[in-house]
Amino acid sequence: MGxxxxxxxxxxxxxTRYRWGGIVLLACGWITTAHSTPDxxxxxxxxxxxxxxxxxxxxxxxxxxxxxxxxxxxxxxxxTPPEVNLxxxxxxxxxxxxxxxxxxxxxxGAQKKAPPLSATALFEALEVVSSELQQSKIPGDHNIxxxxxxxxxxxxEQQEERLTLLxxxxxxxxxxxxxxxxxxxxxxxxLSQLATLSSGDxxxxxxxxxxxxxxxxxxxxxxxxxxLSLNAGLIKIDERITAATLLIxxxxxxxxxxxxxxxxxxxxxxxxxxxxxxxxxxxxxxxHITQPKLGTWQLQSNNIDDIENRLFVTTDLKIAA
Numbered sequence: 001m002g003x004x005x006x007x008x009x010x011x012x013x014x015x016t017r018y019r020w021g022g023i024v025l026l027a028c029g030w031i032t033t034a035h036s037t038p039d040x041x042x043x044x045x046x047x048x049x050x051x052x053x054x055x056x057x058x059x060x061x062x063x064x065x066x067x068x069x070x071x072x073x074x075x076x077x078x079x080t081p082p083e084v085n086l087x088x089x090x091x092x093x094x095x096x097x098x099x100x101x102x103x104x105x106x107x108x109g110a111q112k113k114a115p116p117l118s119a120t121a122l123f124e125a126l127e128v129v130s131s132e133l134q135q136s137k138i139p140g141d142h143n144i145x146x147x148x149x150x151x152x153x154x155x156x157e158q159q160e161e162r163l164t165l166l167x168x169x170x171x172x173x174x175x176x177x178x179x180x181x182x183x184x185x186x187x188x189x190x191l192s193q194l195a196t197l198s199s200g201d202x203x204x205x206x207x208x209x210x211x212x213x214x215x216x217x218x219x220x221x222x223x224x225x226x227x228l229s230l231n232a233g234l235i236k237i238d239e240r241i242t243a244a245t246l247l248i249x250x251x252x253x254x255x256x257x258x259x260x261x262x263x264x265x266x267x268x269x270x271x272x273x274x275x276x277x278x279x280x281x282x283x284x285x286x287x288h289i290t291q292p293k294l295g296t297w298q299l300q301s302n303n304i305d306d307i308e309n310r311l312f313v314t315t316d317l318k319i320a321a
Contacts, residue, residue, distance in 0.1 A: 045083070046083060046084065046085040046138050046140075047083045047084075047138065047139075047140040048083065048084050048085070048138065048140035048141040048142070048143075048222075048223070049084075049085050049133055049136050049138050049140070049141070049142045049143070050080065050084050050085070050086045050087075050143050050144075050145070050222060050223065051086075051087050051088075051089065051129050051132075051133065051143070051144045051145070052076060052086070052087075052088045052089065052144075052145045052146075052147065053089045053090075053091050053095075053125055053126075053129065053144065053145070053146045053147070054068075054073070054088065054089070054090050054091065054098075054147050054148075055091055055117045055146075055147060055148035055149055056090055056091060056092030056093075056117075057115075057116060057117060057148075057149045058147060058148070058149060058182060062149070062183075065149075065182060065183035065207065065208065066207075066208045068182070068208060068211065068212075072212055072215065073088055073098065074279050074286065075212065075215075075216070075247075075279070075281075075284070075286055076088070076215060076216075076219055078245055078277075078279065078286045078288055079216065079219055079220075079223075079225065079245060079247065079286070079310075079312060080219065080223055080225075081223050081224075081225045081226070081312070081314070082314060083223075084223045085136075085138060089125070089129065091117065091121065091122070091125050092115075093115070095124075095125045095128055095129075116149075116151075116152050117148055117149070117150075117151060118151065118152065119151050119159045119162075119190060120159075122146070122148070122151065123159065123162055123163075123166055126144065126146075126166060126170075126177070127166065129144060130144070130169065130170060130173060130175050133173070133175055134173055141176075141222070142173070142174055142175045142176075143175065143176050143177075143178065143200075143222050144170075144175060144176070144177050144178070144200075145177075145178045145179075145180065145215075145218060145219075145222075146177065146178070146179045146180070146191070147180045147182070147215065148179070148180075148181055148182070148191070149181065149182050149183065149184065150181050150182075150184035150185070150186070150188045150191065151188060151190060151191065153186055159190060163190060163193060163194060163197075166194070167193070167194055167197035167198055168197075170197075170198040171197065171198055171199065175198065176198050176199050176200040177194060177195050177198040177200040178195060178200045178201050178202075178203075178218055178222070179191045179192070179194065179195040179200070179201070179202045179203070180203050180204075180205060180211070180214050180215060180218060181202075181203070181204050181205070182204075182205050182208075182211050183204075183205065183206055183207065183211075184204060188202075201218070203218070208283070209283055212283060212284070213308065216247070216308075225312045226312065226313050226314070226315055227310050227311055227312045227313065228311045228313060230299065230304070230309050230310075230311055232304065232305075233298055233299040233300065233301070233304045234296055234297070234298060234299075235296065235297040235298070235299060235311060236295075236296050236297075237262075237292045237293065237294055237295060237296075237297060238294060239294060240315045241292065241313045241314070241315055242290075242291065242314050242315065243288070243289065243290050243291070243292070243313070243314040244288075244289045244292050244311060244312070244313050244314070245286065245287065245288045245289070245310075245311070245312040245313075246259075246285075246286070246287040246288075246289075246299070246309075246310070246311055246312075247284060247285075247286055247308075247309060247310040247311075247312070248284060248285045248287070248299065248301055248303070248306075248309050249283065249284045249303055249306045249308050249309055250282070250283055250284055250285070250301075250303055251302065251303045253282035253283075255301065255302055255303060256268065256301075256302075257269070257280075257285050257287075257299070257300070257301045258299075258300040258301075259276075259287065259297060259298070259299060259300075260297065260298040260299075260300065261293055261295075261297060262293050262294065262295025262296055262297060263293065263295075269285060272287075275289060275290045275291055275292075276288065276289050276290075
């Protein structure tokens with residue numbers, strides 16, 4: 001008996017081929033996209049806003065005080081937890097956002113001596129920054145830190161009405177202003193009132209060392225970072241910790257600081273591993289480690305017992321109080 005007749009399969013039309021080809025390409029594209037999408041589970045979403053405005057005159061020395069270094073900006077950036085949306089501004093002849101935070105001497109106009117900060121320029125800058133904060137969708141704390149050498153004499157009488165309006169605006173929008181003044185030559189009543197009326201704070205740093213410590217303390221107060229104690233230079237890293245930042249103070253600029261990993265690898269600021277960023281300054285070193293090895297690390301420094309030393313950590317879960 002002969003085989004049953006099977007009609008020939010009709011040839012796919014060109015349109016049919018493209019249709020099936022498109023489905024295959026879409027499927028391949030979906031698979032590729034699904035596998036190439038970065039995993040953002042470990043990237044915390046911002047929960048608060050922080051803006052820092054630096055008076056340009058801080059970066060040129062005067063008879064009364066030394067200049068701040070650009071490392072101060074790096075310090076604040078390094079110590080800010082990832083949950084805080086930080087933006088740093090420089091206020092000179094105009095307001096300029098420092099992104100990325102480059103050394104001050106490499107920026108246009110940095111070689112020229114900055115004119116004294118006026119109340120008008122400061123108020124205009126605060127209005128710009130507070131308006132930008134008002135547009136933020138982040139519901140947490142909104143804070144501004146102003147770092148300055150102070151305002152000239154005579155600005156107070158001319159700015160009382162503007163002071164009242166601006167402080168009311170900051171208070172109504174829930175923005176707190178923190179002012180840190182570096183070695184002022186006279187009383188800064190206007191700045192003190194502005195900080196107080198916005199429920200913020202006003203502080204004075206007499207020299208560069210006290211100034212940088214004030215900034216660090218203010219930053220800790222506003223950002224509430226997780227940190228662990230340094231027990232005789234021993235640092236215990238467990239599986240919860242995804243990044244660590246060490247802040248180590250120096251007694252002398254020439255002080256040497258070294259780290260020893262759990263696998264007994266030793267390094268310093270001159271040759272850090274690829275996962276370590278090390279900022280060395282005359283007053284302190286900031287060491288940031290991403291994905292640190294599990295186990296006990298050892299810090300070697302002749303200033304190891306300084307109570308101002310800090311180990312800030314980024315964890316999968318916030319450390320319980």
